[in-house]
Amino acid sequence: MSGSRIRVGVSSCLLGEQVRYDGGHKRDRYLTDTLARHFEFVSFCPEVGAGLGVPRPALRLSGDPRAPRAVGVRDASLDATERISDYARSVLPQISELSGYLFKRASPSCGLERVKVYSPSGQPAGTSGGIYARRVREALPWLPCEEEGRLNDPHLRESFVERVYVYHRWRRLAAEGLSAGKLVEFHTRHKLLLLSHSEVHYRRLGRLVAEAGRAHPREVGERYIALLLEGLGRRGTRRRHANVLQHLLGFFKRVLDAGDKAEFLRTVDEYRAGQIPLAVPLRLLEHHLRRHPDGYLEAQYYLDPYPPELGLRSHL
Numbered sequence: 001m002s003g004s005r006i007r008v009g010v011s012s013c014l015l016g017e018q019v020r021y022d023g024g025h026k027r028d029r030y031l032t033d034t035l036a037r038h039f040e041f042v043s044f045c046p047e048v049g050a051g052l053g054v055p056r057p058a059l060r061l062s063g064d065p066r067a068p069r070a071v072g073v074r075d076a077s078l079d080a081t082e083r084i085s086d087y088a089r090s091v092l093p094q095i096s097e098l099s100g101y102l103f104k105r106a107s108p109s110c111g112l113e114r115v116k117v118y119s120p121s122g123q124p125a126g127t128s129g130g131i132y133a134r135r136v137r138e139a140l141p142w143l144p145c146e147e148e149g150r151l152n153d154p155h156l157r158e159s160f161v162e163r164v165y166v167y168h169r170w171r172r173l174a175a176e177g178l179s180a181g182k183l184v185e186f187h188t189r190h191k192l193l194l195l196s197h198s199e200v201h202y203r204r205l206g207r208l209v210a211e212a213g214r215a216h217p218r219e220v221g222e223r224y225i226a227l228l229l230e231g232l233g234r235r236g237t238r239r240r241h242a243n244v245l246q247h248l249l250g251f252f253k254r255v256l257d258a259g260d261k262a263e264f265l266r267t268v269d270e271y272r273a274g275q276i277p278l279a280v281p282l283r284l285l286e287h288h289l290r291r292h293p294d295g296y297l298e299a300q301y302y303l304d305p306y307p308p309e310l311g312l313r314s315h316l
Contacts, residue, residue: 005037005038005039005040006038006039006040006099006100006164006165006168007039007040007041007042007097007098007099008035008039008040008041008042008098008099008100008101008102008164009041009042009043009044009095009098009100009101009102010031010041010042010043010044010101010102011026011043011044011045011102011103011104011107011110011148012043012044012045012048013025013026013027013045013104014026014027014028014031014102014104014148015027015028015031015032015041015043016032017043017045018054019045019047019048019054020054021047021054021055021056021057021058021059022055022058023054023055026104026148028148028151030148030151031102031148034310035161038306038307038310039100039164042094042098044091044095046084046087046088046109046110046131046132047059047080047084047109049087049090049091050080050083050084050086050087051083052080052083057072057073057074057075057078058072058073058074059071059072059073059078059080059108059109060072060073060108060116060118061108061115061116061117061118061128061130061131062076062117062118062119062120062125063117063119063120063125064117064125065117065125065126065127065128066128068117068128068131069081069131070084070108070109070130070131076120080131081131084109084131084132084135085131085132085135087132088131088132088135088136088139089135092135092136092139092140095136095140095143096139096140098143099143099144099164099165099167099168099171100143100144100145100146100160100163100164100167100168101136101143101144101145101146102145102146102147102148102151102160103130103133103145103146103147103148104147104148105147105148105149105150106149107130107133108130108131109130109131109132109133110130110132110133111129111130111133111147112129112130112133112137112145112146112147113127113128113129113147114127115127115128115129115130133145141226142167142225142226142229143167144160144163144164144166144167144229146160154312154315154316155235155236155316157312158236158312158313158315158316159232159233159235159236161306161310161312162193162232162305162306162312163229163232163233165305165306166190166193166228166229166232166301166305167225167229169186169301170186170225170228173186174221178217178218178221179217180212180213180217180220183209183212183217183220183221183224184209184212187205187206187209187224188299189299189300189301190228190301191206191300192244192247192248192300192301192302193232193300193301193302193305194228194231194232195240195243195244195247196236196240196241196244196302197231197232197233197234197235197236197240198231198232198234198240199240200231201227201228201230201231201234202231204227204231205224205227205228205231208220208223208224208227209224236316238271238272238274238278239272241271241278241316242268242269242271242272244302245264245268245271245281245282245285246265246268248285248297249261249264249265249268249285251294251296251297252288252292255292256288256292260288263284264281264284264285264288267280267281267284268281277313277314277315277316278313278316279313279314279316282303282313285303286303289303
């Protein structure tokens with residue numbers, strides 16, 4: 001992987017910036033102490049950006065959960081919806097240059113989903129996404145997004161980081177100029193990574209790439225990245241990973257002896273049963289790959305989707 005850090009958007013309060021309505025922050029140590037070594041965070045606070053100041057009256061979502069408004073908790077006549085929406089539109093050109101975004105959970109402006117919506121009388125009326133987050137997602141549906149609270153789940157954490165790196169590579173490819181040949185190469189290197197998440201998307205994208213030469217590269221590219229990120233958003237289960245590992249073993253069938261094959265299959269079975277993490281069979285696979293180099297396998301991002309020092313696969 002490149003040594004330069006990938007630019008990722010983030011809610012300012014998660015970096016320790018004192019921009020919350022009460023003048024406080026919600027610093028997230030995983031972001032600032034771990035991810036910041038690999039991501040260059042670009043911070044945004046839509047409520048400050050909308051001119052609401054610090055400190056400011058607390059907001060909440062009110063009205064129809066399908067199209068809520070951001071109004072004051074104590075004074076419902078304070079309606080910041082349009083100001084927050086205008087701010088979102090103003091920063092979209094900046095966000096479109098990023099490879100991911102981390103939002104503040106439960107925020108009426110930044111929450112991605114399950115933000116409480118209240119009726120005019122103050123009673124719970126459902127849930128929705130925050131005003132700012134909704135505008136960003138509507139404008140940039142492919143952008144890998146997540147809430148900081150959900151990163152406590154190792155599967156969701158790994159999925160977000162993986163998608164950020166994939167999207168970053170895609171953006172570099174698109175900037176160089178997309179062609180049918182480059183799309184085939186990109187897909188080939190990501191095939192097994194995709195297969196570990198969704199066989200359905202693996203097959204659909206295979207058909208799309210096979211037809212790439214008969215359509216405009218940009219049109220195919222837009223369909224491709226949308227489907228790819230959708231597929232990578234599916235949970236990578238132990239069964240799916242085990243199937244990929246067994247597929248990889250097939251590349252060594254003529255060079256490994258019976259004992260090595262039995263050892264690898266036993267390790268895969270132990271992984272499938274939840275007895276060991278994914279890192280163990282992968283380490284064994286990499287051992288065999290060093291002894292028996294294979295250009296196709298060495299190019300697979302499944303073996304190197306992001307920096308190993310993040311330690312994400314030790315929990316899968």
